[in-house]
Amino acid sequence: MASHVFLVGFLAITCSIAMASDESPLQDICAADSIAMASDESPLQDFCVADLNRSVFVQADDLFFKELNLTSNTSNAVGSLATRVFVTEFHALNTLGIAMAGIYTPQNSSYEYVLRSLIQMERFLPLPAIPKPLFIVTPFLESHIQAAIKCSKEHGMQIRIRSGGHDYEGLSYISYQAPFIIVDLVNLKSITIDVESSTAWVQAGATIGQLYHAIAKKSLTLGFPAGVCPTVGVGGHFSTGGYGMMSRNYGLAADNIIDARLIDVNGRILDRKSMGEDLFWAIRGGGGASFGVITSWRLKLLHVPETVTVFTVNRTLEQNATKLVHQWQYVSGKIDGKLLLRLFLRRINSSHEGKETVKASFVTLYLGGIDTLLPLMQESFPELGLVRSDCIEMSWIDSILYFAGLRGEPLDILSTNTPWLTGTYFKGKSDYVTEPISETGLESIWKRFLKYPDEITDMQFSPYGGRMGEISKSATPFSRRAGTLYSIHYGVKWKEEGISAMNRRMRGIRRFYSFMTPYVSKNPRSSYLSYRDLDLGVNNKGYTSYEQASIWGLKYYGINFKRLVHVKTMVDPDNFLRNEQSIPPL
Numbered sequence: 001m002a003s004h005v006f007l008v009g010f011l012a013i014t015c016s017i018a019m020a021s022d023e024s025p026l027q028d029i030c031a032a033d034s035i036a037m038a039s040d041e042s043p044l045q046d047f048c049v050a051d052l053n054r055s056v057f058v059q060a061d062d063l064f065f066k067e068l069n070l071t072s073n074t075s076n077a078v079g080s081l082a083t084r085v086f087v088t089e090f091h092a093l094n095t096l097g098i099a100m101a102g103i104y105t106p107q108n109s110s111y112e113y114v115l116r117s118l119i120q121m122e123r124f125l126p127l128p129a130i131p132k133p134l135f136i137v138t139p140f141l142e143s144h145i146q147a148a149i150k151c152s153k154e155h156g157m158q159i160r161i162r163s164g165g166h167d168y169e170g171l172s173y174i175s176y177q178a179p180f181i182i183v184d185l186v187n188l189k190s191i192t193i194d195v196e197s198s199t200a201w202v203q204a205g206a207t208i209g210q211l212y213h214a215i216a217k218k219s220l221t222l223g224f225p226a227g228v229c230p231t232v233g234v235g236g237h238f239s240t241g242g243y244g245m246m247s248r249n250y251g252l253a254a255d256n257i258i259d260a261r262l263i264d265v266n267g268r269i270l271d272r273k274s275m276g277e278d279l280f281w282a283i284r285g286g287g288g289a290s291f292g293v294i295t296s297w298r299l300k301l302l303h304v305p306e307t308v309t310v311f312t313v314n315r316t317l318e319q320n321a322t323k324l325v326h327q328w329q330y331v332s333g334k335i336d337g338k339l340l341l342r343l344f345l346r347r348i349n350s351s352h353e354g355k356e357t358v359k360a361s362f363v364t365l366y367l368g369g370i371d372t373l374l375p376l377m378q379e380s381f382p383e384l385g386l387v388r389s390d391c392i393e394m395s396w397i398d399s400i401l402y403f404a405g406l407r408g409e410p411l412d413i414l415s416t417n418t419p420w421l422t423g424t425y426f427k428g429k430s431d432y433v434t435e436p437i438s439e440t441g442l443e444s445i446w447k448r449f450l451k452y453p454d455e456i457t458d459m460q461f462s463p464y465g466g467r468m469g470e471i472s473k474s475a476t477p478f479s480r481r482a483g484t485l486y487s488i489h490y491g492v493k494w495k496e497e498g499i500s501a502m503n504r505r506m507r508g509i510r511r512f513y514s515f516m517t518p519y520v521s522k523n524p525r526s527s528y529l530s531y532r533d534l535d536l537g538v539n540n541k542g543y544t545s546y547e548q549a550s551i552w553g554l555k556y557y558g559i560n561f562k563r564l565v566h567v568k569t570m571v572d573p574d575n576f577l578r579n580e581q582s583i584p585p586l
C-alpha cells in the first residue's frame with residue numbers, strides 16, 4: 001500500500017506536461033518545454049526510480065505519444081526513466097481525470113519565471129552565488145506533495161516550502177546546505193467561507209489579501225486578524241504568528257486557527273485530530289517548515305462592526321513628536337482592545353532648509369464609529385489632539401485597502417499577487433520593548449536615525465496589550481504576551497545595485513540594532529519569527545545542538561523553545577525538514 005501511494009504521488013509531481021490550468025498564472029508552460037527539460041543530466045534521471053513498477057510504462061507509452069503528438073526523437077531527449085515517469089503519470093492521471101503537478105528544472109524556459117515570481121525579497125534576485133533549486137514542484141493536490149516529500153527524502157534532497165515568498169531571509173526558496181527542491185504552493189489557494197459557523201478553510205498558497213477579499217464577499221461583519229500587506233502568504237504568515245491591525249482585540253492569526261491539514265515527513269496527511277495537540281500547537285507560531293507542509297488552515301472568523309474608523313495623524317519632532325511617542329508607550333498597550341494605534345517613524349525633510357527631521361505617523365484602526373472613538377482618545381491620549389476631521393469611517397474590508405496604501409482601488413486588487421517591494425532591496429530586524437524608553441532615550445534614537453541614513457530607513461512600533469496580553473505565553477509557541485509593551489520593526493530599503501551597496505546596508509542595520517540594545521528586551525533579547533533574521537544565528541550544516549539552537553530559539557520562542565524541540569524530535573527525529581533556522585531534534 002505504502003509503495004503504491006508513493007508511486008502514484010511521486011508520479012504526480014514528476015509530470016509537468018502543460019498541467020497549468022486555465023486559471024493558473026503559469027499559463028505559458030507548454031508541454032514541449034516540460035519535456036525538453038529532462039536532459040541526460042537531469043536530476044530526474046534517477047529520481048525515485050527504485051520504486052517504479054516498470055511494467056506499467058509499456059502500456060502507457062503509446063497513449064502518451066499519441067496525445068502529445070511527439071516523435072520518437074523527442075522521447076530520446078527526455079531520457080528513458082524520466083520519460084517513463086511522465087508517460088505513466090499522464091496515463092494514470094488522465095484515467096483518473098485529475099490535474100497534475102507542474103515541475104520545472106533549469107532546462108525549462110519557465111523555470112526562472114516560476115522561481116522569481118514569488119521572490120518577494122529582491123535582494124536575493126541578482127546574486128548568482130545564491131544557490132538555486134534542482135527543480136520546482138507546483139502541486140495541485142496533496143498527493144503531489146506527499147510524493148515530493150518521499151522522493152526528496154529518499155534521494156537526499158532538501159525541501160523548501162513556499163507559500164507567499166515573503167520570508168525575510170528567503171528560506172522558502174534558498175538553501176545554503178544541500179541540493180534542494182522547492183515545493184511552491186502557488187496553485188493551492190482555494191478558500192471556503194462558512195458564514196453560518198463563522199469559519200473558513202484556506203489553502204496555504206492563498207494570500208491574506210485573497211482571504212480578506214473572500215470573507216468580505218460573503219459577509220461585511222466577519223473578518224480575520226492577520227497582517228497588513230495583502231500579498232503575504234497564509235502558509236508562512238500563520239505558521240510564524242501573524243500580527244495585524246485587529247491583534248489587540250483578537251490576538252494573532254495563529255491564535256485563531258482551529259484546525260489544519262499537514263503532510264508530515266512520512267508523507268501522511270494529518271488533520272488536528274490525527275496530528276495531535278503537540279504538533280498542532282507547534283505549527284501555530286513555531287514556523288511550519290520544521291514540521292511538515294501545511295496544506296490548509298481552518299480559521300475562526302471574528303466579528304467586525306459594519307463601521308470601523310481609521311486615522312493617520314503625523315507629527316514631526318518640531319510638532320512635539322518626542323513627547324507624543326513617549327506618551328504613546330504608556331497608552332497604546334492599555335487602551336481599549338478595539339483600538340490599535342500603530343506608530344511609523346520615518347525621516348523627512350524638515351522645515352529648516354537642508355535638515356531632516358523624524359516624522360511619527362500614528363496609524364490607527366478602531367473597531368467602531370467616530371462618535372465613540374473621539375471620547376476614548378480624548379480620555380486616554382488627549383495630547384495627540386485627534387479631531388473629527390482626522391477620522392474616516394469605512395467598512396473593515398475598506399480599512400484593509402487603506403492600511404495597504406490601496407485606498408480607492410477595487411477590492412479585486414487584494415487578490416492579485418504583484419510583489420510588494422518591486423525594485424527595492426530590503427533587510428529587516430525586530431525587537432520587543434518591555435519598559436518605556438525615556439524621552440532622553442528617544443532623543444538619542446532620533447539623533448542616530450538622522451545621522452546615519454544608511455543604517456535604517458524606518459521603524460514601526462506595534463502595540464501589544466489587549467487580547468495579546470491575555471493569551472497565555474504557552475498557548476502557542478509565540479511567547480511575547482503579558483509584559484510586552486510593543487514590538488519594533490527596523491527596515492532598511494535601498495535601490496542601488498551591487499554587493500557593496502547591499503553590504504553597506506547590512507552592516508548599517510546591524511549597527512543600529514546594536515545601538516538599540518539598552519532600550520529593548522533582555523535575557524534574552526527577543527525577536528519576532530515572522531521577521532526572520534539570520535543574524536541571530538544559524539544551524540550547522542550537520543548536527544546542531546540544543547544549546548547552539550537556543551541562541552536564536554530562545555529569542556524567537558522564549559519558554560516555548562524546549563517544547564518545540566520535543567515536538568520536532570517526535571515528528572522528525574532524523575531532521576529531514578531543516579533549514580538555516582529550523583528547530584533541531586534532540
Ligand SMILES: Cc1cc2nc3c(=O)[nH]c(=O)nc-3n(C[C@H](O)[C@H](O)[C@H](O)COP(=O)(O)OP(=O)(O)OC[C@H]3O[C@@H](n4cnc5c(N)ncnc54)[C@H](O)[C@@H]3O)c2cc1C
Nearest residue numbers: 163164165166167172227228233235236237243288289294
Ligand atoms: C512586505 C511584507 C509585509 C509583511 N507584513 C506583515 C504584517 O503585517 N504582520 C506580520 O506579522 N508579518 C508581516 N510580514 C512577515 C510575514 O508574515 C512573514 O515573512 C511570513 O513568514 C511570510 O509568509 P509567506 O508565506 O508569504 O512566505 P514564505 O517565504 O513562502 O514562507 C515563510 C516561511 O514559512 C515556511 N512556509 C511557507 N509556507 C509553508 C507551508 N505551507 N507549510 C510549512 N511551512 C511553510 C517557509 O518555508 C518559510 O520558512 C511581512 C513581510 C513582508 C515581506
